Amino acid sequence: MSQPQTIEEYAEGLAGQGRELFQQVWALAHEVVPEASEAIKWGHPAWMHSSGTILFVVSTHAKHANVTFTPSTREAFDDDLAGFTTGKGSVKLPYDHPAPDDLLRRMMASVSVSTNRLACCGCDDRGREAKPVGRRVAVGIPARLLRRSNFSVTGH
Incomplete structure (x- = not known):
């Protein structure tokens, strides 16, 4: 199977809870950063500022999705992320838990403001x-x- 070239193709290749969560994050991105362009970077959906800076990337896996921001954005929300597994800039979202819409919305807005x-x-x-x-x-x-x-x- 070839790599997706668009976010639509990426979404079409997903099923079940992975697709649901991805579509939820995709809708939040449209709401919070409507001016961001969408692209596939490293095989995953990415939202980019007009300057070319990547705002965040979403990757889906067998049992979870990762939303990856800049490390400084993720660190700014450490207190809010206490119940989540995190990496240098990533937040792990298990499919068997509700997505933290409000938290993701605030993180997306924060990285957008910083980049602007x-x-x-x-x-x-x-x-x-x-x-x-x-x-x-x-x-x-x-x-x-x-x-x-x-x-x-x-x-x-």
Whole structure:
């Protein structure tokens, strides 16, 4: 079977609870980030900001789905995610539990606002300026990680 080329094709390949949960997340994405474009990235549905930044990705598995945000977005909701299995940026949603619509809605909105701010004024959520160095940009990277890199970060 070939890889899906569109989110519609991805959804058509799903069945049962996986399809139900995916369609629920897809509907939330349309509600919360209607301006986001949809694409297949790494074989999974992704929602992207107009700047090309990936807002979040959804992957479906045998017994659960993962919604993967940036690690900072996931970390911002640590208290709300206490009952969920999480990864660096991912939230595991078991099919045998109701999807946390309100929480996903808030997480989608949060990453969208953060990305809009970065794209608009070049700042992260803490007001730190992204300063290009060569072909790369760093935002909010701790100084200890910058010592041997080509990045610099300034606050304002």
